[in-house]
Amino acid sequence: MWFEKLTLPPLHPDVALQALSAKTKELVYDVWTDDFSENDFEFLIVPATNLSLAVIYSENNEQKPLLVILHRLAILGHFEALTIRIFFFNDHVSDEEAEEEMLSVAKALTAVIKGNSSLRYLDLSEMCFEGYNWSPQLQIIFKALEGHQKLQECVLKKHPDVDPEYSWLKLLLLRNHSIKVLNRNGEIWTDGSSVDRLYALNRMKNGTSPLVEEEESAIRQHLVMSTLIENAAKDFIFTTMLLLEYTDVLIELLNDTFDSGEDINLQSAAEETDPPSNSAHEPKRTRLS
Numbered sequence: 079m080w081f082e083k084l085t086l087p088p089l090h091p092d093v094a095l096q097a098l099s100a101k102t103k104e105l106v107y108d109v110w111t112d113d114f115s116e117n118d119f120e121f122l123i124v125p126a127t128n129l130s131l132a133v134i135y136s137e138n139n140e141q142k143p144l145l146v147i148l149h150r151l152a153i154l155g156h157f158e159a160l161t162i163r164i165f166f167f168n169d170h171v172s173d174e175e176a177e178e179e180m181l182s183v184a185k186a187l188t189a190v191i192k193g194n195s196s197l198r199y200l201d202l203s204e205m206c207f208e209g210y211n212w213s214p215q216l217q218i219i220f221k222a223l224e225g226h227q228k229l230q231e232c233v234l235k236k237h238p239d240v241d242p243e244y245s246w247l248k249l250l251l252l253r254n255h256s257i258k259v260l261n262r263n264g265e266i267w268t269d270g271s272s273v274d275r276l277y278a279l280n281r282m283k284n285g286t287s288p289l290v291e292e293e294e295s296a297i298r299q300h301l302v303m304s305t306l307i308e309n310a311a312k313d314f315i316f317t318t319m320l321l322l323e324y325t326d327v328l329i330e331l332l333n334d335t336f337d338s339g340e341d342i343n344l345q346s347a348a349e350e351t352d353p354p355s356n357s358a359h360e361p362k363r364t365r366l367s
Contacts, residue, residue, distance in 0.1 A: 104128035130161035148186035152193030161201035184215035188222035213238035
């Protein structure tokens with residue numbers, strides 16, 4: 079018998095792994111790995127395609143069981159929605175050990191992302207390493223998200239302070255035109271300017287913009303030029319990638335200018351108001367810092 083959804087509390091070690099093998103489309107489950115070794119998870123079967131899994135381990139338990147679980151999720155590769163929550167309680171490790179611990183987890187999560195090509199929803203908003211800052215690892219996560227064209231929503235806790243210019247997010251949106259990055263309130267991560275423009279450009283690429291063709295061409299030119307002007311002096315890599323991605327828009331702008339006999343006024347493009355957004359079909363926006 080198959081269930082639509084099962085929500086289970088942490089179970090006794092004798093039956094804890096059996097819960098993960100439950101025949102259900104959606105499973106919500108917490109597992110403490112202190113009572114297990116990595117070998118216990120090596121051949122784990124998880125039928126659910128929508129999995130919300132919390133993995134909790136403490137100072138009495140090594141990291142290996144967690145990494146084996148993540149490796150197994152990557153190998154299974156059939157998930158359409160994943161919520162992975164990790165709770166590590168250990169205040170006796172050095173800063174260097176904690177960094178290595180978090181880096182290992184980040185690399186394992188990238189394997190999960192790449193291994194599940196049908197994944198549409200990913201929630202990594204609860205990465206709790208007691209006393210340590212997980213957010214620098216998001217650069218690795220963003221890199222893995224760049225090539226995942228089916229992923230529509232990724233939920234993360236907050237924008238990392240170590241990336242004040244939103245460079246990681248801007249590169250992600252430039253390379254992945256389908257994804258939205260949200261916080262736990264369902265609000266889109268944004269810097270209030272370039273990120274909004276990239277989302278608007280991606281809507282046009284995806285055919286979800288409410289604009290007609292003539293309006294869209296003009297708005298695309300405005301969006302690209304405004305974003306170039308705003309970022310040219312402070313983010314060379316992003317500016318280069320933007321030029322490569324939207325070469326056709328620059329050619330359009332040059333052709334239109336030569337046809338009209340007017341000079342290109344880049345500054346006036348940058349000072350125009352922000353383009354319209356399809357707000358009725360989008361999550362609420364918020365500026366996060």
